[in-house]
Amino acid sequence: MPAQRRRFSLHNLRIQLSEADALPHLTFLGLLTGFLGGCLLIGFNELLKLATVVLMPAGEDRFESLSDIQRFFLPVAGSLLILSMITLCRPNRRSVGVAHVIQRLALNRGRLPASSMALQFFTALTALASGFSVGREGPAVHIGAAAGSQLGQKLKLPDNTLTTLAGCGVATAISVSFNTPLAGVVFAMEVIVRRYNLVSFIPVMAASVIASLMTQYFYGFEPAFVIPPIHMNSMAEFLLAALMAVAIGLLAASFIKLQTGIATARKGRLAMPVLSAGFIMGITGVFAPDLMGMGYDTISDLLNESSYTLSFLLLMLFGKMLLTPMMTGLGIPGGIIGPTLFIGAVTGSVFSILGDTMLGIPNINGSFQALLGMVAMMAATLQAPLVALVTVLELTRNPNVIMPAMFVIVIACLISGRFFNNRGIFDQQLIVGGLSFDPSPLHQTLSQTGVASLMSSSFARCRLIPNPEEMQRLKYKNIEWLLYPDSNDILISSTHTTIEPEASRPVQIQATLYEALDQMNRQSLDALPVVSLEKSGRRICGVITRRDVESYYLDKLHLPDSELEKRV
The missing domain is CATH 3.10.580.10 (CBS-domain)
Structure with a gap:
């Protein structure tokens, strides 16, 4: 009898969740999703730390501490391992990444397969530990969204709840990655779910709060980047920021075109593109080890006004601009959010040096320009201005950056989005793959x-x-x-x-x-x-x-x- 009573109560839960306004039940499931997704993503981060400690005793992302031969063979071995894991997975379960999540939520009733989540988890872990020039936020979004979707599928909940639970997982991913709970909510609603209503918003917020509490318990209260108090030293820096935003709009458009172009040229081939990516990354690691990995250490240095030469920054800028679209386009299962932040920060630092040497602007705050570059590049690449604005506000915890950030976001988004007809990199990936969709009001x-x-x-x-x-x-x-x-x-x-x-x-x-x-x-x-x-x-x-x-x-x-x- 007790088992039968539980079965009927679960059946009643499914009936209640089929309503469009089942807010209390969805909020509870959002909390559960935040906990499950937080456990998975914290485990992912800890495994990545363990792998980097074994491979690089000098610390995470310190690939320059390895010998030339190690830097060459590490990505090559990583590409072989990634290829073997992908081959073991069924062809219809090999799609991973943020674009895959958006597609499944829109066209497959929010059903994200567990096998694809496992593939994303282990292949992304391998790619990041091997030094590929990719980010971890994209894989984290897939893992978090799949955790929410799988929770709904295992409980056989109505399909109308799966998208909301996947959105809860997405917010969890961004909250854990940057320790920015509000940015996680906005990213989930603006980029993934694309539906603003109370029934979706409250559960997503609940998941992000739980994930943030877990992140702060394990890693402390500081966000991903510790940024000192930043302010603008003169109004002349506004002119410099405008020029930088135009350049970033062009860089973002080029980034999107290159990534989608390489992915289209690959035409679904697997072995040669992945192995080629390993050899390209290995050769790059020999001559430019600073381009390996996510580059978070370089971003932190730039935000804290560490001095780099103009030639080094230009090498980092154009190297990352070529490597990340090439790696992801060739099939390496990593993200692009971290690299876009890197490109934006380096671009801002380049313009601060040019403003000093060529325009004669005194007392330029390099950290301020690097921060504006990050927010502009993120907004222009994703075509998600609100996400970028909230992210920079939470990272700096300084409301004085809001107006300058909005200024560069407007310019960069217009250049990348309207002048080059881009809808954001994830939508462009779907479009070139023939999966463009515009849900009708009926749908x-x-x-x-x-x-x-x-x-x-x-x-x-x-x-x-x-x-x-x-x-x-x-x-x-x-x-x-x-x-x-x-x-x-x-x-x-x-x-x-x-x-x-x-x-x-x-x-x-x-x-x-x-x-x-x-x-x-x-x-x-x-x-x-x-x-x-x-x-x-x-x-x-x-x-x-x-x-x-x-x-x-x-x-x-x-x-x-x-x-x-x-x-x-």
Whole structure:
């Protein structure tokens, strides 16, 4: 009996979560997602630290402490290991990264496979430990989103909750990566979920808070980059910041074009591109070891006004601009957020030197220009201005940077986005892969609610078509639908009509209203049975009708009945 009671309570939870406003339940699941995702990502960071301690006793990202032969063979060996792990995975489970997450949330009901998450976890760990010029935030986003999605799938929750739980995992990833909980929420909503409403926002915030608490418990209260108090020394630095923002807009557009161009030219090939990336990175490591790894140590130095020569900074700038798009385009499973921050910081430092030597601007604050370069490059590459602004605000904890940051974000985003027709690097990756999508208002509205919220439970299961007397008796009992279970289909008819039963492929109870409507259109039906797949077999739960779905949509949009045929 206790087991049966638990089963029914879980079934009731699924019914409640199918509603568009199941806020308390989603918030609890968001907290759980934040905890699970936080555990996974902290474990990822600890394993990466362990690997770097073994390979580089001098410290994380200190690849220059290795010998030339070690710096060459480390990426080569890493590419071989990555290739072997990818080969062991089924071809339809080899996609990883942020663009993959966006695609699955939009086109695959928010279902992220566990095998792809495991592949992302171990291949990204290998790539980062091997010194590839990639970031860890992209893999962290995939791992966090998959953790939330898997939680919903394991509990067999309605599909309309999976996107929100994946968004909770995304916020967890950014919160753990930078110790910036608010930036995690904004990144999840602006870049991944792309839906602002209370039902999505509150659970995502809850997940980010839990992840931030865990991060602060293990790593302290400081964000990823410790930045001293920064301010602008003169108004002339605004002119310099404007010139820098124009340059960063051009760099961001070039970065996107190069990355997507290389990925397109690869044409799905696996072995040679990955091995080529290993050899290219190995050769680079011999001659320019500072270009290996994420480059967080260089970013910290620039933000704390460490002095570098102009020639060194230009080498770092153009080296990173070529290496990161090349590595990710050739199939190395790493991220691009960290490298874009590196490129922005170096660009800002380059312009601070040029402003001093060529423009004669006195007392230029190099740290301030590096910080503005970071926020501008992040915003222009992702085409996510709010994410970049919130990130820099949380990193500096200084409201005085808001106005200058907004200034450079506007310029850089306009140059990269409008003049070069870029929609952000993740969208561009989907577009060149033939996976462009623009969800319609119908899709967006109906995907937020599950069929269980509207289905009718007034049905009777029959073996034979009832005679008129039996039909009257069923109507008297307020039975609306008759279901005739079959081995594959379910025959369905209404007690209010005299038509013969129609064969129908049932829709699962986890499905959204949009999926149900799409299935009705494909089968040319006006009603579908709803089933729950359990260990004991298929259990019929109710019936969902086209009229119920259409009425719900019109009610949400506050449209008159005359708009029914036009909109649906």
